[in-house]
Amino acid sequence: MRYAYVNGRFCRHGDAAIHIEDRGFQFADAVYEVWSVRNSQLMDADGHFSRLSRSLGELRIPEPRTRPALERVICELLRRNRLRNGLVYLQISRGQARRDHAFPKTPITPTIVLTCKRLDFVAADARAEAGIAVITVPDQRWARCDIKTVNLLPNVLAKQAAQEAGAVEAWQVDAAGFITEGSSTNAWIVTKAGKLLTRQADHGILHGITRARILECAQKLGLEVEERAFTPQEAREAREAFLTSATSFVTPVVSIDNHVIANGQPGSLASALREAYLAEA
Ligand code: PDD
Numbered sequence: 001m002r003y004a005y006v007n008g009r010f011c012r013h014g015d016a017a018i019h020i021e022d023r024g025f026q027f028a029d030a031v032y033e034v035w036s037v038r039n040s041q042l043m044d045a046d047g048h049f050s051r052l053s054r055s056l057g058e059l060r061i062p063e064p065r066t067r068p069a070l071e072r073v074i075c076e077l078l079r080r081n082r083l084r085n086g087l088v089y090l091q092i093s094r095g096q097a098r099r100d101h102a103f104p105k106t107p108i109t110p111t112i113v114l115t116c117k118r119l120d121f122v123a124a125d126a127r128a129e130a131g132i133a134v135i136t137v138p139d140q141r142w143a144r145c146d147i148k149t150v151n152l153l154p155n156v157l158a159k160q161a162a163q164e165a166g167a168v169e170a171w172q173v174d175a176a177g178f179i180t181e182g183s184s185t186n187a188w189i190v191t192k193a194g195k196l197l198t199r200q201a202d203h204g205i206l207h208g209i210t211r212a213r214i215l216e217c218a219q220k221l222g223l224e225v226e227e228r229a230f231t232p233q234e235a236r237e238a239r240e241a242f243l244t245s246a247t248s249f250v251t252p253v254v255s256i257d258n259h260v261i262a263n264g265q266p267g268s269l270a271s272a273l274r275e276a277y278l279a280e281a
Contacts, residue, residue: 003080005073005114010080013115022111024093027101028151030111031055032091035074036246037116040084042074043246043281047209052090055148060103061094064110077114086118087247091150119247128274131254131266132168134243136232137161139172139180139204146203158183169243171235171256178229180204182243185251186211189230190240190269197234200227210244210277217276223269232256240267250274 002013024030033052036043049067056063065073074088095108140154158170162183169182180199181187186208188198196218201207218225235241241253241261250273252266261267 003077005077005112007109007112010076016113016115018093018111018113019096021099022093022096024091024111024150026099028149029059030091030093030150031059031061031148032089032150033148034090034246035088036119036249037078037083037086037088038121038281040078042071042088044209044213045071047212048246051148051207051209052092056092058144058147059094059149061092061110062107064092064112073114077116081116083116083118085121086116088114088116090114093150124248124251127168128249128251128271129266131252131264132243133166133255133258134169134171134182134241134253135162135165135167135257136173136179137170139174141172144203145180145205146201146207148206155183167255168251169253171232173232174204174229176229177231179232179235180229181206181208182245185243185245185248187235188214188242188244188270189235189238190267191234192237192239194224194239194269196223196225196269197230198225198227199229208244208246210246210249213277213280214244214250214273217273217280221272221276236261238262240270242267242270242273249277 003010004013004016006016033048035048091113093111095110097104097108137158162170171182171187172180174180179187199205235256236259239262243251252270254261254264
């Protein structure tokens with residue numbers, strides 16, 4: 001049996017429900033977080049909890065639970081689902097109210113939903129060993145991609161376009177011609193000179209928790225790093241390319257828009273960073 005948690009109660013996953021006038025459902029007026037779970041432990045717990053607080057703060061949604069309270073619920077959810085390896089998904093919306101665009105005048109209680117699902121990390125390892133293909137698509141999102149909201153329609157369309165093109169991820173390109181990030185991952189390249197590049201953490205990208213951890217790993221490995229935007233052409237001409245996220249860790253990219261990167265094999269820095277990250281996790 002699979003369990004979910006909704007507004008203070010554990011229930012069967014199939015019976016879990018929220019109100020039709022929930023503002024998350026009506027307006028995407030909600031934030032979310034995703035933690036990987038490895039050997040029953042939340043990965044990068046601190047980073048994801050801090051970003052959750054920041055996202056809620058940016059949208060002026062009151063924090064409905066303390067971190068220890070949320071951790072207790074997550075722990076129980078994992079226990080009930082007998083989940084040791086996979087991910088935890090948390091969504092908090094502003095709450096339920098009559099449908100009017102502005103915030104409700106009288107305070108409402110935020111809606112909390114927690115689910116978890118198993119992931120096959122062995123298959124993910126195999127994918128990382130082979131490397132993946134990405135395509136580029138125009139970035140059609142709003143101007144505050146640093147807030148982790150459930151407003152993900154452009155990301156959904158980008159990922160679908162990638163799958164229909166036989167690729168795994170779509171790297172979005174802003175109006176100035178620079179790659180922002182993937183539909184659910186941050187984008188990285190290694191230049192011919194061996195410098196690691198990833199876009200600066202501005203409002204154009206989600207400030208990936210894995211991204212921050214990989215920057216630390218790179219520093220420990222003594223790699224030269226620059227946080228700046230790069231173009232699809234720089235990516236095609238790169239020595240290596242890879243992406244990062246909570247669930248894919250570090251995954252090498254071996255082609256961009258059907259253009260093979262370097263020799264078409266996962267790069268050595270991407271593989272070293274994946275190893276270093278997982279060794280510390
Ligand atoms: N995605 N960029 C976007 C747009 C994302 O949605 C994500 C995460 C990332 C990587 O962030 P992090 O390293 O903190 O996971 C970057 C999650 C996993 C998801 O939507 O399922």
